[in-house]
Amino acid sequence: MANPMPKRRLENIGLSITGFCVALVALVVVTLIVMVAQQGLTTFFVDGLDPVAFFTGQNWIPEQERYGALPMIVGSFAVTLLSTAIALPVAIGSAMFVVEIAPGFGRRVFQPFIELLVGIPSVVYGVLGLYVINSLMRAIFGDAAGTGAGILSGSLVLAIMILPTVTTLSIDALRAVPEEYRSGSYALGCTRWQTIWHVVLKSALPSLMTAVILGMTRAFGETLAVQMVIGGVERSMPSGLLDPASTLTAALTAGLTNAVSGSVYYHALWTLGLLLLAMSLVFILIIHLIGRKGAKARG
Amino acid sequence: MANTSSREAHARRIGAQDRFATGVLTVIVGLVMVLVVAIIAYILVRGAGRALTPGFLTNTSSDAVLPGIAYQLFDSFYLLLVTLVISVPISLGAAIFLVEYAPDNWVTSAAKTAIETLSSLPSIVVGMFGSLFFVVTLGWGISIIAGACALTMFNIPILVRTIQQALEDVPASQRDAALAMGLTRWETTVNVLLPAAMPAIVTGVVISAGRVFGEAAALIFTAGSAPARLNFADPFGPIGPFNIFRPACSLAVYIWRLTSEPTAGSTEIVWGTATILLACVLLFNLLARLLGKALSRRLTAE
Amino acid sequence: MSTNVSRRQFLGMTGTAAAVVAGLGLVGCSSGSDTGDAGSAAADLSGSISCSGATSFQPLVEAAAEQFYETYPNVSIAISAGGSGQGLSQIAEGSVQIGRSDVFAEAKLEEDQLAGLVDHQVAIVGMGPIVHADVDVDDLTLEQLKGIFMGEITDWEEVGGTAGAIQVIQREAGSGTRATFEDAVLAGETAPDSFRPVAEVDSSGTVIEQVAQTEGSISYVAFNYMENDGIKALSVDGVEPTRESVESGDFAIWSYEHMYTREDEAEETKAVTDAFIEFLLSEDVQQNLVPEQGFIPVADMQVKKDAEGNVTEA
Numbered sequence: 063m064a065n066p067m068p069k070r071r072l073e074n075i076g077l078s079i080t081g082f083c084v085a086l087v088a089l090v091v092v093t094l095i096v097m098v099a100q101q102g103l104t105t106f107f108v109d110g111l112d113p114v115a116f117f118t119g120q121n122w123i124p125e126q127e128r129y130g131a132l133p134m135i136v137g138s139f140a141v142t143l144l145s146t147a148i149a150l151p152v153a154i155g156s157a158m159f160v161v162e163i164a165p166g167f168g169r170r171v172f173q174p175f176i177e178l179l180v181g182i183p184s185v186v187y188g189v190l191g192l193y194v195i196n197s198l199m200r201a202i203f204g205d206a207a208g209t210g211a212g213i214l215s216g217s218l219v220l221a222i223m224i225l226p227t228v229t230t231l232s233i234d235a236l237r238a239v240p241e242e243y244r245s246g247s248y249a250l251g252c253t254r255w256q257t258i259w260h261v262v263l264k265s266a267l268p269s270l271m272t273a274v275i276l277g278m279t280r281a282f283g284e285t286l287a288v289q290m291v292i293g294g295v296e297r298s299m300p301s302g303l304l305d306p307a308s309t310l311t312a313a314l315t316a317g318l319t320n321a322v323s324g325s326v327y328y329h330a331l332w333t334l335g336l337l338l339l340a341m342s343l344v345f346i347l348i349i350h351l352i353g354r355k356g357a358k359a360r361g
Numbered sequence: 362m363a364n365t366s367s368r369e370a371h372a373r374r375i376g377a378q379d380r381f382a383t384g385v386l387t388v389i390v391g392l393v394m395v396l397v398v399a400i401i402a403y404i405l406v407r408g409a410g411r412a413l414t415p416g417f418l419t420n421t422s423s424d425a426v427l428p429g430i431a432y433q434l435f436d437s438f439y440l441l442l443v444t445l446v447i448s449v450p451i452s453l454g455a456a457i458f459l460v461e462y463a464p465d466n467w468v469t470s471a472a473k474t475a476i477e478t479l480s481s482l483p484s485i486v487v488g489m490f491g492s493l494f495f496v497v498t499l500g501w502g503i504s505i506i507a508g509a510c511a512l513t514m515f516n517i518p519i520l521v522r523t524i525q526q527a528l529e530d531v532p533a534s535q536r537d538a539a540l541a542m543g544l545t546r547w548e549t550t551v552n553v554l555l556p557a558a559m560p561a562i563v564t565g566v567v568i569s570a571g572r573v574f575g576e577a578a579a580l581i582f583t584a585g586s587a588p589a590r591l592n593f594a595d596p597f598g599p600i601g602p603f604n605i606f607r608p609a610c611s612l613a614v615y616i617w618r619l620t621s622e623p624t625a626g627s628t629e630i631v632w633g634t635a636t637i638l639l640a641c642v643l644l645f646n647l648l649a650r651l652l653g654k655a656l657s658r659r660l661t662a663e
Numbered sequence: 664m665s666t667n668v669s670r671r672q673f674l675g676m677t678g679t680a681a682a683v684v685a686g687l688g689l690v691g692c693s694s695g696s697d698t699g700d701a702g703s704a705a706a707d708l709s710g711s712i713s714c715s716g717a718t719s720f721q722p723l724v725e726a727a728a729e730q731f732y733e734t735y736p737n738v739s740i741a742i743s744a745g746g747s748g749q750g751l752s753q754i755a756e757g758s759v760q761i762g763r764s765d766v767f768a769e770a771k772l773e774e775d776q777l778a779g780l781v782d783h784q785v786a787i788v789g790m791g792p793i794v795h796a797d798v799d800v801d802d803l804t805l806e807q808l809k810g811i812f813m814g815e816i817t818d819w820e821e822v823g824g825t826a827g828a829i830q831v832i833q834r835e836a837g838s839g840t841r842a843t844f845e846d847a848v849l850a851g852e853t854a855p856d857s858f859r860p861v862a863e864v865d866s867s868g869t870v871i872e873q874v875a876q877t878e879g880s881i882s883y884v885a886f887n888y889m890e891n892d893g894i895k896a897l898s899v900d901g902v903e904p905t906r907e908s909v910e911s912g913d914f915a916i917w918s919y920e921h922m923y924t925r926e927d928e929a930e931e932t933k934a935v936t937d938a939f940i941e942f943l944l945s946e947d948v949q950q951n952l953v954p955e956q957g958f959i960p961v962a963d964m965q966v967k968k969d970a971e972g973n974v975t976e977a
Contacts, residue, residue: 069545076547077462083454084472087517091475094482094490094514101493121856124836155389163383172390174646175397181642183575185616186404186635192620192869194403197876205828208861209877222396229393253379276481283483285578286617294835294863298856306862311485311578316865318489318582319746320837322771323756327837335486342481346474423729502758503713503743585715587743608713608741618744621866622718 095339102336105129105329116333122296122313124321129330131337133299137307138341140213140300141288142281145220146274149228153277154263154270157232162258173233179226188290191219195291199304207304211293214303219291220281228277235269236262268356272349279345283338285311310334404635411633418637422615428626430634432591435602436505436609437574437641440584443509443605444516444573449566451513452520459521460528461546461554480518484578487514492582506605508584512573519572523565527558560660564653571645575638577613584609586618612638709737710935716743716750716763717839718866719788719885720920723956724763724943730952731942738935747771747839754780754923760936762923765839767970779926784919785943787959789886790844791904791916792897793870795878800824802898805915808848811881814858819879832873832882833860840867843918844883846972883916887957906959912966912974919968920958 105111111129119130156176160168195218196210239262247257263270293306294316300307308316314334321328411417420429455476463469491511501507531554539549555562580586585608596603610618616634619627714724721744728740745753747764748771754762755776764771765788768780792808794800800822803811810816811829820826834841861877864870867884874880875893886904889896896904899914908914922943924936942948949960967977 072547073545076545076550077458080454080458080462083451084458086451087455087479087521088472088475090514091478093494094487095478097490097494098486122836123853123856125842126853152389152393155386156393159386159390163386172394175394177646178401178643179397181571181575181639181646182400182404183577183613183616183635183638183642185575185577185613185620186638189616189620189631189635190400190403192872196873200877205830205879208830209832209873209880211862211873222400225393253375255379255382256375258382279481283481283485285483285485289865290620290869293861294865295833295859295861296836296863298859305859308863311483314485314489315578315581316835316863317837318492318749319744319865320748320835320839321752322748322776323752324773324776325771328752332489335489338483338486342483342486343478346477346481423725497756497758503715503741581745585713585741585743586745587713587715587741592737592739607711607739608743619868621868622721622744623868623871624722 098332098336098339101329101332103333105326105333109326109329111326111330116330120299122308124317124327124330127326129326131310131334133296134308134310134313134334135337137213137292137300138282138309138311140307141216141220141292141309142278144213144217144303145224145281146228146278148217148221149225149277150274153225153228153232153273156229157236158258158262160233161236162254162262168233173230176226176229179222184223184284184287187219187223188287191215191287191291195219203304208306209293211291212304212306213292213300216288216292216307216309219287220284223284223287224277224280227280228273231273231276232270235266235273238269239265268352271352275345275349275352279342282341282345283311285315288312289315310338314338401639404632404639408629408632408634408636411629412636412640414633417633422630428630430612430615430630430637433610433612433615433634434637435591436584437611437613439602440505440508440512440580440609440611441570441574443505444512445566445570447509448513448516448520452517452524453562455517456521456524456528457550460525461550476518476521479514480522482514484515484576487511488579488582491579495583501606503583503585503608504606505584505609508580508609508611509605511579511583512576515576515579516569516573519569520565523569524558524562527561527565528554530561531557556660560653560656563656564649567645567649567652571642571649574611574641574645575613577611577617580611580614581617584611584614586610586614612641707737708735708934708938710932711739711741712760712932712935712939713741713743713758714761714763714922715741715745715753715759716761717747717765717920718744719765719840720763720786720956720958722887723786723920723953723958724922726956727943727948727952728939730948731939734942735935735938738939740935740939746837748837751923754925757925757928760924760928760932761939764921764923765918766842767919767921768923769970770842781924781926783922783924783940783944784961785922785940786920786949786953787909787917787961787964788920789904789906789909789914789917789959790840790883791886791889791899791914792881792883793874793889793894794897795874795880796893796895797878798824798881798895800897801895802901804900805848808899809850809852812845812848813852813854827879830877830880831860832870832877832880833863834867834870834883835863835865838865839918840883840885844916847916885957890957906954909959910963910965915974917959919961 106113116129117131120132121128121130122133160172195215199207199210199215243261243265244257247261288309289312292308292312294308294312295306296308296313314331317331321331416427417429418434419431420427421431422428488511491507495501495507495510496503535553535557536549539553587608587610591602592598593602595601612634616631619631721742725742728742747766750762750764751768751771753759755772768777800819803822807822811831816822817829818826819829862873864873867888870882870884871888871891871894874882902908902913904914909917922940928936949962953960965977966974968974
């Protein structure tokens with residue numbers, strides 16, 4: 063007690079150890095961004111490809127040295143939006159049931175249950191998709207579905223994969239709505255559904271949107287599962303939901319095994335990686351904007 | 362009169378609406394439950410037979426009679442162990458900094474953004490980065506350590522968030538009391554906060570372990586997909602099981618590899634491996650719950 | 664401290680591949696060790712090497728490694744999948760000891776990357792078209808095959824089968840199998856942009872899976888995959904896809920399975936690498952294991968191909 067110096071030194075040690083950890087994480091992230099950017103931009107600055115042509119080109123045919131990334135960009139956005147559209151109503155519906163109608167059942171049974179889905183590795187989802195969803199597509203649509211692989215199959219598999227994320231976050235969002243809001247609504251004579259629809263859902267909207275964006279982030283970046291069921295056709299634009307297509311991630315996994323480091327093809331693949339990285343940064347930005355808007359709305 | 366009847370009609374309408382909505386929501390939840398059960402049942406039905414065959418867990422994949430997954434199982438757990446050894450201390454430090462020390466300035470918000478960025482990175486991007494940075498630039502080659510570092514990049518954001526949450530959940534009164542007694546912030550953290558938050562931290566670590574366990578995309582290009590021949594007599598030698606500079610093949614990567622290049626009878630191995638993988642992840646979840654409960658009971662008993 | 668190291672190493676990354684190779688070469692020089700005389704080498708030979716690359720003949724290499732271990736118990740060979748591109752870039756960088764490829768390195772690597780690489784052709788692989796088991800066509804001419812894979816022929820009726828859409832399943836761009844098939848079938852032409860296969864898949868395994876499941880589908884695989892259920896191998900121009908027809912040069916779709924090593928490999932692993940390559944090329948492996956795994960021994964070929972694809976009498 064008499065000697066304050068060791069205390070201060072102790073405090074400094076604590077600060078520097080923990081500060082080092084944070085700095086290390088930040089450094090790794092910066093290294094990653096710089097490295098991906100450096101490799102990805104080589105395509106334009108060293109290999110001399112035209113960025114506009116790269117991002118708007120409709121044909122990705124590496125053996126002809128034609129690199130147009132639009133088919134994969136469209137594929138990535140298509141499966142992301144479609145899978146979110148499929149998963150969202152189910153996720154929010156389940157969240158409503160679990161929070162508003164049967165809270166006990168939700169906490170004890172439903173939540174542990176849906177978290178099982180998180181634990182299934184994405185390779186296993188891919189294998190399931192390959193055997194079950196693709197056969198289902200062929201059974202329903204016949205010849206038009208080709209092998210069954212396509213945007214729709216990819217979206218279905220992704221929808222199942224992001225379901226637990228979106229559901230769990232939606233449940234949290236609805237639970238966070240203060241109880242007084244509900245009591246107030248019931249006191250005015252509203253039914254349960256009116257309360258859920260007009261009061262709970264409205265006040266949970268910013269958090270629900272965050273849940274949706276986080277789900278989309280996962281769908282956008284998912285790799286092996288999507289690659290196994292989407293068909294992998296990169297050479298031209300898909301024209302329908304049953305059409306085989308490719309995503310940025312699928313093109314990367316397939317391409318990296320064949321590209322030789324240092325070649326134009328290899329750099330072009332890194333540019334796709336850079337695009338993925340940029341997109342995940344955009345998703346984070348959107349979440350921040352929603353958070354800020356929500357904070358402002360609440361005053 | 363007319364007014365009353367229209368009000369009654371309205372009440373009936375919203376009552377019906379309420380019942381209808383409840384019905385729809387019940388159906389949705391029912392369907393989700395059915396879906397989960399169906400997926401798990403499908404995997405178990407196709408794989409449990411093989412997974413339960415004696416020898417599947419202990420034979421090597423080159424066994425002529427009954428190819429097993431002994432090395433893949435070992436590699437998965439070893440990769441996980443190395444990953445946790447790297448990621449837990451870093452996450453602990455980072456979380457403590459963010460909760461206890463973080464000054465409210467751009468440095469902190471930059472650090473938070475960095476961790477958030479990590480959490481949203483597609484695994485293939487981490488794999489690409491790892492294959493260049495850990496494997497080539499740092500010269501580690503295709504190795505367990507390169508794979509573990511790639512996995513660490515996934516694990517850190519999950520861990521930091523759980524530990525941060527756990528530390529923040531410690532009642533403010535405990536922290537205030539410790540600080541009032543003249544303890545430094547560091548002493549408070551180490552002697553008061555960490556023990557109090559331990560159950561939640563342990564649960565978080567085990568749950569994150571389950572996620573890491575099933576990752577494949579980032580490992581293919583960093584730890585490789587080849588189960589090396591292991592020599593248990595020389596644990597740290599060039600082909601020793603604990604040598605972190607040898608290539609490895611985890612269960613999830615093995616499934617990916619077998620679906621890509623099937624050999625005779627590999628389908629059964631794929632589903633058997635999937636079952637084992639699923640069982641491991643379920644076990645992790647169960648373990649997390651039990652450990653959390655046991656630890657908090659012991660702490661409150663004290 | 665550690666921050667400094669990683670920053671310096673990070674800067675090092677910006678160097679060329681040549682610098683990386685040079686660096687590894689230095690490491691090799693400083694850690695040289697004697698490997699003992701050849702006589703007692705079998706039991707003494709120890710070490711661990713990595714072999715990565717083409718998936719097409721990975722089962723063959725794995726089976727050979729198992730036999731190799733019986734003679735050399737203290738050796739380990741890590742056999743990774745990755746594709747020809749990975750195999751070639753890793754051997755060019757020197758991060759593995761053996762790089763497998765099913766195309767000539769000249770087709771993928773730059774001139775300066777080729778320096779120091781040694782090509783070992785360990786087997787021949789024949790490839791041929793396969794169709795869904797219910798397709799009632801057994802033979803296609805090269806012209807017809809070309810028409811199908813160019814998107815000009817779209818119905819089985821046009822090639823003598825029952826009417827039904829032809830579902831073309833391709834391998835992914837850059838695949839060695841695809842390169843070999845297209846070299847032989849498309850003869851330098853390329854499919855028009857408007858042509859879309861129903862899938863471009865990234866492994867032979869998935870090809871088999873999808874052809875077996877998809878009615879009216881056609882694709883191509885190496886001979887060793889043709890035995891699977893649900894698919895049927897076609898003859899081309901009346902020539903059956905067999906070992907004999909490839910050896911005689913009658914069946915045109917085939918390529919070498921290459922294993923590339925480096926001249927400047929580090930001493931400590933070179934002994935293992937050399938012994939393994941020698942073992943693969945030995946009479947015993949070539950005449951037993953190679954055909955058992957569905958490949959063709961190099962020595963039996965009556966024709967040979969060079970890196971430009973010219974076929975000549977052997």
